[in-house]
Amino acid sequence: MGEAGEKASRxxxxxxxxxxxxxxxxxxxxxxxxxxxASLEAVARAAELGIGTLYRHFPTREALFQAVYAxxxxxxxxxxxxxxxGPDSGEALKTWLRAALRMIATKKGMAAALRPAVxxxxxxxxxxxxxxxxxxxxxxxxxxxRGELRDDVTGEDIVTVLISLSYGTARPDWQGATGRMLxxxxxxxxxx
Amino acid sequence: MGEAGEKASRxxxxxxxxxxxxxxxxxxxxxxxxxxxASLEAVARAAELGIGTLYRHFPTREALFQAVYAxxxxxxxxxxxxxxxGPDSGEALKTWLRAALRMIATKKGMAAALRPAVxxxxxxxxxxxxxxxxxxxxxxxxxxxRGELRDDVTGEDIVTVLISLSYGTARPDWQGATGRMLxxxxxxxxxx
DNA sequence: AGTTATACGGAGGATGCCTCCGTTTTGCAA
DNA sequence: TTGCAAAACGGAGGCATCCTCCGTATAACT
Numbered sequence: 001m002g003e004a005g006e007k008a009s010r011x012x013x014x015x016x017x018x019x020x021x022x023x024x025x026x027x028x029x030x031x032x033x034x035x036x037x038a039s040l041e042a043v044a045r046a047a048e049l050g051i052g053t054l055y056r057h058f059p060t061r062e063a064l065f066q067a068v069y070a071x072x073x074x075x076x077x078x079x080x081x082x083x084x085x086g087p088d089s090g091e092a093l094k095t096w097l098r099a100a101l102r103m104i105a106t107k108k109g110m111a112a113a114l115r116p117a118v119x120x121x122x123x124x125x126x127x128x129x130x131x132x133x134x135x136x137x138x139x140x141x142x143x144x145x146r147g148e149l150r151d152d153v154t155g156e157d158i159v160t161v162l163i164s165l166s167y168g169t170a171r172p173d174w175q176g177a178t179g180r181m182l183x184x185x186x187x188x189x190x191x192x
Numbered sequence: 193m194g195e196a197g198e199k200a201s202r203x204x205x206x207x208x209x210x211x212x213x214x215x216x217x218x219x220x221x222x223x224x225x226x227x228x229x230a231s232l233e234a235v236a237r238a239a240e241l242g243i244g245t246l247y248r249h250f251p252t253r254e255a256l257f258q259a260v261y262a263x264x265x266x267x268x269x270x271x272x273x274x275x276x277x278g279p280d281s282g283e284a285l286k287t288w289l290r291a292a293l294r295m296i297a298t299k300k301g302m303a304a305a306l307r308p309a310v311x312x313x314x315x316x317x318x319x320x321x322x323x324x325x326x327x328x329x330x331x332x333x334x335x336x337x338r339g340e341l342r343d344d345v346t347g348e349d350i351v352t353v354l355i356s357l358s359y360g361t362a363r364p365d366w367q368g369a370t371g372r373m374l375x376x377x378x379x380x381x382x383x384x
Numbered sequence: 385a386g387t388t389a390t391a392c393g394g395a396g397g398a399t400g401c402c403t404c405c406g407t408t409t410t411g412c413a414a
Numbered sequence: 415t416t417g418c419a420a421a422a423c424g425g426a427g428g429c430a431t432c433c434t435c436c437g438t439a440t441a442a443c444t
Binding site for chain 4: 010013014015016039041052055059
């Protein structure tokens with residue numbers, strides 16, 4: 001057994017890997033342009049691949065979202081880890097939320113992609129969801145223990161607020177207003 | 193000119209009025225059961241009317257939502273008026289938001305119905321939207337003037353937060369968690 | 385080169401959106 | 415009452431999307 005105890009299976013086909021990438025690129029393009037509701041057929045067309053191929057690689061729209069924005073979620077998780085040590089967890093939280101917001105504003109469709117991550121009773125527990133929750137949790141917990149922040153709020157709650165507020169608001173001043181709302185929310189989190 | 197300066201036009205047909213009601217009832221049923229994305233054809237079927245009839249009465253999905261939930265929005269507007277006089281505008285706001293939340297939790301689909309109300313650059317300025325915004329504004333303004341609350345937050349912002357947080361969260365503990373988030377937000381609104 | 389697992393592609397059935405127009409119903413006036 | 419025209423009905427039909435299924439093509443292995 002050459003690899004790490006894997007089932008001795010055939011190497012994945014080259015065209016499969018290549019097409020997966022093509023699909024991800026196309027999806028990024030299409031979602032970015034046409035919003036998250038863009039048709040999957042459009043994605044397949046943009047990738048110059050059959051619709052069947054798309055569905056084989058990503059059985060659901062969510063699976064595609066997840067794959068498309070995995071990188072971004074990673075970044076956020078890392079940022080949370082870096083910020084978690086700081087002295088003022090309220091400020092850390094604000095910083096993190098702002099970063100997330102900026103990212104969401106850039107990558108249109110990301111909010112929608114994360115949305116199912118908010119939905120606890122979704123058919124499949126998404127990895128993305130867990131990552132985001134843990135990141136937020138890491139930011140909130142210390143402050144709660146120190147009595148700096150309310151302790152009845154979970155990482156999941158934070159993520160829910162973030163995603164909900166980001167999702168679908170189409171106003172021109174969107175980013176600014178939403179940032180303000182998030183700050184206000186964090187202020188409300190502070191004890192005293 | 194018998195009436196109030198109206199164009200002397202023919203009395204609306206009886207079947208039209210009757211069918212309008214049938215459609216509203218059916219829509220209430222269907223949206224309540226199947227969520228706000230339920231197909232309009234399903235509504236028409238439930239009303240035992242043709243799809244064409246539905247579209248004639250309510251040219252868009254939004255128009256239907258609007259008509260379905262007009263009553264509820266009225267109630268909320270009235271409640272806001274009643275609460276607006278109180279001494280503690282933070283508390284008043286919390287009370288109002290909780291009432292709104294309860295209503296939304298009951299009438300599934302109402303959040304979705306109100307969603308376009310949040311979207312300032314929607315094709316048509318909905319009446320519902322304006323009503324909700326004014327209601328919230330009436331609750332926030334006095335507090336802001338008295339220096340009790342932040343003054344950089346509009347009624348529109350409040351409604352946005354309410355609707356966004358209510359929309360689409362499908363967790364079982366939904367209502368409780370969201371209520372808590374809204375309270376926290378209002379706390380954050382208070383001047384420290 | 386031959387074999388076989390794997391992937392591709394797109395036709396096709398199901399459903400939903402919305403429009404259009406022939407048919408039916410209703411209000412009104414003679 | 416009767417007749418007429420305005421108004422409403424209903425659903426077929428064109429288009430788009432979703433998602434599945436399976437015959438064909440192709441890459442990995444021997």
